[in-house]
Amino acid sequence: MKFVGVGMHGGTIYVRGEIKCKCMGKEARIEETDEYDLCLIRDLIKEFFTYFDLEISINEVIADKFVKIVPVSTRPYGRLYG
Numbered sequence: 001m002k003f004v005g006v007g008m009h010g011g012t013i014y015v016r017g018e019i020k021c022k023c024m025g026k027e028a029r030i031e032e033t034d035e036y037d038l039c040l041i042r043d044l045i046k047e048f049f050t051y052f053d054l055e056i057s058i059n060e061v062i063a064d065k066f067v068k069i070v071p072v073s074t075r076p077y078g079r080l081y082g
């Protein structure tokens with residue numbers, strides 16, 4: 001994974017597994033997920049499985065480690081645009 005989070009100024013990226021690359025954009029950082037995140041991830045997985053009519057166990061997927069990437073600033077380029 002290269003250059004993930006470059007220019008990030010909103011939202012959250014959830015990644016299944018560990019992020020081994022240290023090529024994060026300076027506008028983002030990696031954080032651990034909490035219970036709220038895991039509930040949201042579970043709901044998103046359910047929706048995905050329903051949409052694509054998949055028969056995979058949600059518990060199997062959610063059992064893996066997840067991390068999240070969040071923006072450091074809401075306006076990283078604000079000084080450029082006033």
